[in-house]
Amino acid sequence: MKIRVVSSREEIFKLNPNERIAHLAFRPSNKDIFALVETCPKIEVIQLPKSYRRTVSKSIEMFLEMQRIQLIEGDVWGHRKDINEYYSIPSSVIEKIQELRLEGTPAERIEEKISRESKLNPAMVAYILSKEGVREATV
Numbered sequence: 001m002k003i004r005v006v007s008s009r010e011e012i013f014k015l016n017p018n019e020r021i022a023h024l025a026f027r028p029s030n031k032d033i034f035a036l037v038e039t040c041p042k043i044e045v046i047q048l049p050k051s052y053r054r055t056v057s058k059s060i061e062m063f064l065e066m067q068r069i070q071l072i073e074g075d076v077w078g079h080r081k082d083i084n085e086y087y088s089i090p091s092s093v094i095e096k097i098q099e100l101r102l103e104g105t106p107a108e109r110i111e112e113k114i115s116r117e118s119k120l121n122p123a124m125v126a127y128i129l130s131k132e133g134v135r136e137a138t139v
Contacts, residue, residue, distance in 0.1 A: 001094060001128060002086040003047065005076055012036050021127075023047040023076050023087065030060050037067060045127055047072045074121030089128065093118045097128055 003021045006012060012035045015022070019040040024032070028048070033056075037043060046069060048056070053073040064071050076087035093114060100110045107129055111122040120128075 001089045001131070003076060003089070005085060005087055006036075009035075012039055015039050018042055021045045021047065023074075024052070025049070025076075027052045027055060030057060033060050033064070037064075037069065043069055045070045045072055045124075047074045047076075047121075047124065049073070049075055070123070070127060072121055072123040072127070074124050075119075089120065090118070093120065094128065097125065101129070 001021070003023050004015065004019045005023050005025055006015070007025045009026065009028075009032050012032060015036075017040055020042055022036060022040065022043060022045070024036075024046065026032075028036075033046070036046065046064065048071070050073050053071070056071065061071060096117075097110060097114055100113065105113075107126065110129060111125040114120060114125045115122040118125075
């Protein structure tokens with residue numbers, strides 16, 4: 001699973017319209033978030049660093065909620081944008097989530113354990129859990 005790291009406002013308009021998860025590494029304005037949703041109509045998750053998350057307006061939160069787009073607080077630890085524009089969630093983390101689910105571990109416990117071990121935000125782990133659940137159901 002990959003997260004598209006967006007470093008600047010200008011980059012929004014160059015994104016692939018099929019992006020599903022984006023991490024905004026800058027403090028976005030309402031206009032930037034509208035532009036992101038317009039440029040990437042399939043977007044499901046927007047991740048922001050904690051300090052930027054607190055500055056998002058209530059109107060944008062409501063807009064994203066109506067669009068069924070999750071606004072998640074979190075970071076992409078150790079990612080270097082100059083090397084790769086995507087942050088990849090390690091396959092070992094995905095495998096560990098699947099393992100815990102197969103063992104019957106409750107979702108809240110999986111979120112807590114994985115976020116502690118991998119530095120992923122619990123909300124991002126919950127998103128991965130929901131996506132992995134969809135894959136299992138369709139296989």
